[in-house]
Amino acid sequence: MRKVNEFPEKLDITITCASGVEKVVKSELVRLGYDNVPAINGGFSLSGSKLDVARLNINLRAADRVYIKLKEFPVLTFDDLFDGVKSINWENYICSDGKVLVNGKCVKSKIFAISACQSIVKKAIVERLVGRFGGSRMIEVGSLYEVEFSIFKDVCSVYLNTSGAGLHKRGYRDLVGIAPIKETLASSLVLLSDFYKDRPFADPFCGSGTIAIEAARIALNIAGGIGRRFAFCDWENFEDKYFDLAFTEAKDKETRNIKLDFLASDIDPKAVKLAKRHAERAGVLDKIRFEVKDVKNFSTDLKYGTIVTNPPYGERVYDIKEAEGCYKGLRTAYDKLCGWSAFIITSAKNFEKSFGKRADRERKLYNSNKECRYYYYYANKPRGIKND
Ligand SMILES: C[S@@+](CC[C@H](N)C(=O)[O-])C[C@H]1O[C@@H](n2cnc3c(N)ncnc32)[C@H](O)[C@@H]1O
Incomplete structure (x- = not known):
């Protein structure tokens, strides 16, 4: 039987964007009512709820993706990486049969072998979930969870991608022209x-x-993401009501x-x-x-x-x-x-x-x-x- 705990109410949200458009994303955030959002390298960070995740995904026009930041910890060895990732309460986010995809990058750090890090992160997540939910292994046939890690100057940050495909994928462009712009x-x-x-x-x-x-x-005033679904829409413990409410709010503003x-x-x-x-x-x-x-x-x-x-x-x-x-x-x-x-x-x-x-x-x-x-x-x- 599929198992998952309750998704946390309070979330550490990270919004990423391309270099040069930070000013645009900042103005969008302010217009959406998110004042005092500090800029971080490559985006913005705010504390919010599941409804905020839905609102940001549906409304932001210039941002790349919306993530939940799960943990930040120092890493000097692969063991540090494994222990740090395993200590995250994955059972609150990922279903016992979730498909887990791990991507990441290592920059200016002692550990830099990306594919080895990917395997370690995945192993730590699976061990944690099997340990919490029982069974001998994870059968990955359920919803997709994209986990991203970034190791920068020996500090690892771990994120869950709530958007899925980048927010540029609005859904209306189905055929490719000559050198289209995102x-x-x-x-x-x-x-x-x-x-x-x-x-x-x-x-x-x-x-x-x-x-x-x-x-x-x-x-x-047609919201950027009004015509598409997002990764979080498929997560069993991320109730539909959040997407539905954010969608209705956006529709009402058109x-x-x-x-x-x-x-x-x-x-x-x-x-x-x-x-x-x-x-x-x-x-x-x-x-x-x-x-x-x-x-x-x-x-x-x-x-x-x-x-x-x-x-x-x-x-x-x-x-x-x-x-x-x-x-x-x-x-x-x-x-x-x-x-x-x-x-x-x-x-x-x-x-x-x-x-x-x-x-x-x-x-x-x-x-x-x-x-x-x-x-x-x-x-x-x-x-x-x-x-x-
Ligand atoms: C870089 S593409 C524009 C892509 C567009 N922004 C998009 O997202 O699909 C440049 C366009 O200029 C058009 N073009 C080239 N020479 C032109 C001209 N003399 N007058 C008008 N359009 C021209 C090409 O047909 C091409 O579609």
Whole structure:
């Protein structure tokens, strides 16, 4: 018979995010009512409940994952690792027949053999569970529990991954376009810009549509994780009521009936078709005007809008000359717009030269581990509409 203890009420929650987007995640946390959340290396840490785990997973747009931190202890030997992991009350989290997957990393530490550490961590968990629940071995046929350890400067931290797949997996993008950007990064780009839902918005290199779709979902207050399930949803002792409540709360905040002036275009008809498919699956097809268009012909009479875009970098599908042509085309289009700001991410070193204009600001970001710059070009816009 499957056995598991009661899941603890008070949890040490860790939220991870990509380097460069901490500011965005911090603002999201504050907006969700989590004030005074200290930053830690690679994310944020807070004390919360099972409902907080559900709320954070459903609502955070820019974070990577939500973890429960189980223990932190010094490790100099494999025995230290085994004893430290075995001392965690796993029976409060993992079912007697749970499938346990262990991943981890070792950095600047005496023990550094990752696969040996993985085996030790797994062995310690299984021994603890078999010791508490009885039986001679663990038959792993139940829900999946992903355990992560990080050994940094001889201190081991052990986490349970409540998200499962990364939070960028919103669920609406089912087919892959050319060099798509992660949904979490797309949201971050929008939230770092001067975008506002009552003003026009455009992505003239929309590809599979991610940036425009994320922007529309932000404008309509559609929570990032509304269309998916999370690892904790399958855990027997993590009652459904927490997901259900967080889901209902998020649904109640949606404002789907507002009109948006959002444009998305791409030179490739196949990309535009894919973007439309994803927009439909994301529930925002009627909010974005999609067009097949070369960037140099992008134009609109709408004023005081925001461009957020991810043009070719000149590395894979397009060579650097073609990418430079795209930047020049973007400048041609940009100069004809009235009062628009532009926010452009690329790894191309000579972007500003090709675009022909120094950026007002830039920020270092990573797109799939590739170091990029996010260039900000502000415009004077009439007062009266503020970012809320
Ligand atoms: C890096 S991808 C954009 C990916 C997109 N952000 C996504 O998440 O799918 C760059 C896009 O620029 C488009 N493109 C290339 N040259 C273009 C041009 N001259 N005008 C408009 N789009 C162009 C490509 O078709 C490609 O979809």
